[in-house]
Structures are given as structure tokens and as C-alpha cells.
Amino acid sequence: MVNSRSVLLLVCTVLVVGAICGSDARQDGKRRPCCVAVTNLDMSAEVVGETYRQQAATPPCVKAIIFNTEYGPLCADPNAQWVKDRTRHRHPGRIPPCCPAVTKGNKRDDVVGETYREQAATPPCVKAIIFNTKDGQLCADPDAQWVKDLTANMRKV
Missing domain, CATH: 2.40.50.40 (OB fold (Dihydrolipoamide Acetyltransferase, E2P))
Known part of the structure; x- marks a missing residue:
């Protein structure tokens, strides 16, 4: 049986990828993927890493907070409570302190x-x-x- 979270992630990923073919062209002529829809369902369990990115509403793109998941980007509603909770003590695009050392061994x-x-x-x-x-x-x-x-x-x- 298909998990509803997996289906939602797949739909969100398809929307982001679909936006690549949209009209969001940057000045340098390269297309940049964007969110054309967001979810307000609590997907915090799917988020990996500590970073996120904010996206402004510039049609066809909508206002969104973009998290990384193991399936690709997740477009979330900035007004959803779980998004506010997850981003409250973090800054967009900023990574926790830099790497002062690298891991030993194959991870x-x-x-x-x-x-x-x-x-x-x-x-x-x-x-x-x-x-x-x-x-x-x-x-x-x-x-x-x-x-x-x-x-x-x-x-x-």
C-alpha cells in the first residue's frame, strides 16, 4: 500500500520539476526550479539536514519554504505551524557552524x-x-x- 506522505512528496517533487519547464528564467538564461504549489501537511519527519531556503512569490512560483528530503525538495507553506516551528531558530540558507574537521572512514x-x-x-x-x-x-x-x-x-x- 502506498503511504500518503510518499505520494505527497512525489507530487511536490513533480511540481518543482515541472516548474523547471515553466517560464521562470533567470537573467543569465538558465532556468531555475521553483515551487508552484505548497503543502501545509506536517512533513517534518521527511526533512533532512538543517537548512532551508525561502522562495518569494514570483509567478509561476509561489511563496514557499523549501526543505531538503531524501526524495528531493519539499515545498512547504510558510504559514503552516510545523514550518514556523522548524524554522524558528534557524536562518535561511545558513548552515550550522562550518566543518572544522572531516569524518574518518566511509560514511x-x-x-x-x-x-x-x-x-x-x-x-x-x-x-x-x-x-x-x-x-x-x-x-x-x-x-x-x-x-x-x-x-x-x-x-x-
Whole structure:
């Protein structure tokens, strides 16, 4: 039997992907995906990582808070109570303190989602690849072979 949360996530993901084909073109000519619909259902259990992004209402895009899930972006209603609770003590686009060190060993099985980000070495931060896990972020050595293999099939954000 199909879980209603999975169906909702699939629908939200399809809406985001569908928006890529919409008319939201940036000045540089590249299309940027956006949310054309939001959910107010409590999807907090599906959210991974500690970051989110705010999206303004610029048609066809609607005002939204965008979270990462292991299935892709989740477009949430900024007025939903669970969204307010989840974002209350966080700042959009800001990651908890940078990676002062990278993990030892292969943590590939802990990684969720299809995106990663790079962190430059700016003391006290070290050069790192940052993945989402169910428990937050994972700081990995960009020179480790497992990291290179994993990022080859992921999208940099």
C-alpha cells in the first residue's frame, strides 16, 4: 500500500520539476526550479539536514519554504505551524557552524538525498564536501575515493 506522505512528496517533487519547464528564467538564461504549489501537511519527519531556503512569490512560483528530503525538495507553506516551528531558530540558507574537521572512514550509508555542497578551507573551516544525513550534516574529505564516487551521481548545490 502506498503511504500518503510518499505520494505527497512525489507530487511536490513533480511540481518543482515541472516548474523547471515553466517560464521562470533567470537573467543569465538558465532556468531555475521553483515551487508552484505548497503543502501545509506536517512533513517534518521527511526533512533532512538543517537548512532551508525561502522562495518569494514570483509567478509561476509561489511563496514557499523549501526543505531538503531524501526524495528531493519539499515545498512547504510558510504559514503552516510545523514550518514556523522548524524554522524558528534557524536562518535561511545558513548552515550550522562550518566543518572544522572531516569524518574518518566511509560514511556513504549515512548520506541521504541527492545533493551536496562544497566548503572552502577558510580557517577555522577545512576543505570539505557536506552531505545531508538523517541527523544533520556530514563533513567529508573531498579527496576520499568514496566521496568522489558518491558526488559523481549527485547534484551540487
